Amino acid sequence: MQQTSNPQTETSTLKARTFQCMGTVIGLTMPVSSPAEGQPGFEELGAATAVVERLFRDLDETFSLYRPDSEASRLARGDLRLPRASAQMRERYAEAHEWRLRTEGAFTPERPDGVLDLSGIIKGHAIREAGTSLLALGRRDWCLNAGGDVLVSGSPRPRSAEPWKAGVIDPADRRTLITGYALGGNNRHAAVATSGSAERGEHIWRVGNDGEFIQVTVAAADIVTADVLATAIVAGGTRMLNRAADCWDVAVLAIRADGTMLATPGFQPS
């Protein structure tokens, strides 16, 4: 392994663990000081991943519309009414409804057929809760990626101000990156989320624009804001992009079908 220039920095290696949930893959990456199986640092990653996985699975059991027996499915069928739903279901509905107001309808928790669909907010919520749990476990440095939505804490190099570097996928060629964005470190933005017009689940309902952007990436201090606004801008086009840039502390990169891009100052090269 290469010697680091700072002798006070303990040598560490990035290690990752992944699992499948919510129809995608979730990965937790942490710098590990003893990167061998059976060593304390390595086991910490395993324990942290187990906590994150448990949290995602519990939320999926409640909120998945792909599980006929979930609380969300019972609500969708009308077997259960919202006022009688669990506290966490009502809280997420309230949060999603709040976002609908803030985005003037560009983000909505209801499908066109009227079925309540909170999938647009549950993954972000799961990432947020997982981050809180990791901090409670005493884990300071980590990067959590759930299907392309990312939340980080600390640094890939412990006790340094070095940020985590996130790449943004090129929608025209998913094997390449179109740009990068520094998360954490000295940047107040610790989260980045990307939405696309051809996204799985199609929980993006357009509000009067003809698919102006095929991919929108939003960086913010928290993952739910980044995730919801990325979804809202795909649905709402330039109008929603300007509203997001004016009203929230975010950086936005929006890509049109012809490959041209719009970027707020955070995504412009300095």
Added chain:
Amino acid sequence: MQTRFGPVQVQITVTNGKISDVTALQLTNTDGKSIQISNRAAPLLRSKVLAAQSANVQTVSGATITSDAYLTSLQAAIDAANL
């Protein structure tokens, strides 16, 4: 009024007991100096961003992909390198 850009002085016009107009008079930062606050998006050329900013990333942001699509993704390659 307080905004995330610092205090903003506004003038309101009241007509028949209702606010009929609000005008921002001055935008200031905490030192009291006027600042420019535009966070609006502007066109970005691919050639301006590609090289420097996409090198050596530790994670990848993209539209949600299925578990199957993950297998051939850049993120899977990065995760595999960190196993």
